[in-house]
Amino acid sequence: MVCIKAFKAVRPSEEFPDKVAALPYDVMSSEEARIMVENNPYSFLHIDKAEIDLGQDTNPYDKIVYEKAKENLNDFIDKGIFVKENKECLYVYRLIMQGRVQTGIVFCASVDDYINNKIKKHEHTREEKEIDRINHVDYCNANTGPIFLTYKNSEEINLIVEQWINSNETLYNFKSEDEITHIVWRIENEEVVNKLIKLYENIPEVYIADGHHRCASAAKVATIRRNNKVNFKGHEEFNYFLSVAFPHKDLYIMDYNRIVEDLNGLSVKQFLKKIEEKFSINIYQGTGPIALIKRGTFGMYLEQQWYELKIKEDLINKNDLVKSLDVSILQDYLLKPILGIQDPRKDKRIDFVGGIRGLKELEKRVDEGMKVAFLMYPTSIEDLMSIADIDEVMPPKSTWFEPKLRSGLFIHELE
Template sequence: MAILKPFAAVRPRKDIAHKVAALPYDVMNSEEAREIVGDNEYSFLHVDKAEIDLDRNINIYDKIVYEKARNNLYEMINRGVLAKDNKKCLYIYRLIMDGIEQTGIVGCASIDDYLNNEIKKHEHTREEKEQDRINHVDICDANTGPIFLTYKYNNEINGIIKSWTEKEAIYDFLAEDNIRHMVWIIDDEHIICNICNIFKNIDSVYIADGHHRSASAVKVGLKRRKENPNYTGEEEFNFFLSVLFPHSDLRIMDYNRIVKDLNGLSTEEYMFRVSEKFNVNIYEGDEPYKPSCKHTYGMYLGGKWYELTAKKGTYDPCNLVDRLDASILQNNLLKPILGIEDPRTDNRVDFVGGIRGLKELELRIDNQKDGAAFSMYPTDIEDLMLIADAGEVMPPKSTWFEPKLRSGLFIHTLR
């Protein structure tokens, strides 16, 4: 059973929605955000990355940054850049990338569903990253970025979406990265009730992306409950902003690895140790090696690409986590050979989303003149759901979802 709740979204005027909508805060650093925003006064990065409007020397986790975010948000509301709908609705959000559509329902999920594991997770979170978004949500008094949830395809929901999207979209724009964004408002109370009832009969929903944002939203909700001991459970702080997509729509891209050095090994020593666990072949193609199936990897080393294939015995095929490509590489190469004990915290390893292309791996390794890069085969959405169902956790940086949901198209206020 999954609770889906309509809400009155704070959202941009139609004529400037394309200027407001911004990439998520966590796919860029502060300098990149400043460059992206330029002279765009409407960009939602003024809220999600408010340090761009402060001195460059300020600590991005200073309270003044969150206060600036709140001030920017409510200034946008006061100026009429953003306005709150006058009734509770659900919304449809469609993204089109390279001709492939991804269409979800925008509403609010329940913090109790998260706590009771009706909303299933597949990643650990880090306390410092949680605290950042706790401060942001609490001080802004709003969920400013949607959590990316998924559910197993449902024919009834698909039929409703198909019928409703025959209407004219309230937003329809092409972003600078050539991704088309479309939004419809579902304001018919009968249809809203029908959708919510269908979700009550869906066993589970899954966090695809946004573990830190969801954990933070839940902790803010629990904080508000403590502050309001007579709460009923219907207050807005009991729910958090989400977009729910059918799993069949989702596109997971490769999430590649770069290691800064060979852990003190010579190239010969390193290659010998790698060959103990992987079949290694020189790749003669003109383009970087892109794996075409599970348990194969590209390795860029010394100006050459190699094809690696995991040998028998390097993983347990019956173990959901152990058989993941990210686990196989970590357990048989990154940790024992290159000394990467914890990829979450080790600064010798970096991760590059597949959207940047494999030439980025070559560039990075050529520039640092040491180390190795690894191209990965994308994780299956079915593997993600199986692991979440089993209560297991995937290795860090196992999934890179594209296209990215834009922030600023929907804001959920907590009161």
């Protein structure tokens, strides 16, 4: 059972959604963000990554960045770029990518459900990233980016959503620069809102798909404000965080690939020999892009050549959900023992590339200076839910969801 609520959203006025909507703050660097906002003063990145409006040498975690984010948010409101609803609503948010449809509901979820693990996690968080979002939320006095949640498909919820969108006009309907269609409907009818709230109360498990740092930060901001509140009641807005929940059947997880800058002092010959102790290696002979067709198989790009690596069957721990994941296998049998990557969350020698960027990005990064790239078989949404159900966590960078939710379409004020 989870508790959700409608909220008075701060959102773009009807003429600005396509200009405001931006990719999540953590999928691009500050340099990339500066380029993305050129000729677009309305981009939400001016709020989500406010260092782009300061000097090039500005530390993105400096106090002045959060002050600038608050200033920009207030400026967007003052200029009418953002408007505020006069009543609490829910929203339907649909994304269409290459014919695939993903339809979710925007609401506020309970901080207590996160703290009490009713909203299940599958990743560890990093303290410095939490602190960044704590400051951002606290200075802006708002959740500025939605947490991406999922749940096992509910036909009852689906029916209400389909009935609503078939009989009501859209609030927003636009195509982003990456050719993804974004459609939003507002649900202001109290009877329908209450029906959906009741149905979510009966959902047995809700999972974080993406946004662990934003979720942890929202909970910590709430805890701080609770401690500072003289007459804490429990229903204050800071006790809830902005969320979008999609049925698991709609979600698409792509490969989340690895690139490493060196071979840990090994020659190419030595490196390949060590790999052969745990994997079978074949030079990829295909004329097109390397195709991974099953779990336990990896693509490796080294010195302008693709290889196919297959873990030896007897090494797979099929009784351990986490250890049997491809991201665990690569880490445990290659990245750690051979390349010396002890902690991929902290090691500066490794980087991660979402599958949406394609094989050419892996080849480009290696050809331009990195040493080796690994192409992964995608983790499944069933893996994610099964691991969260037993209160375990997956290795870092296990999932890359597409399409990405846009930030800036909905803002939840905390007070």
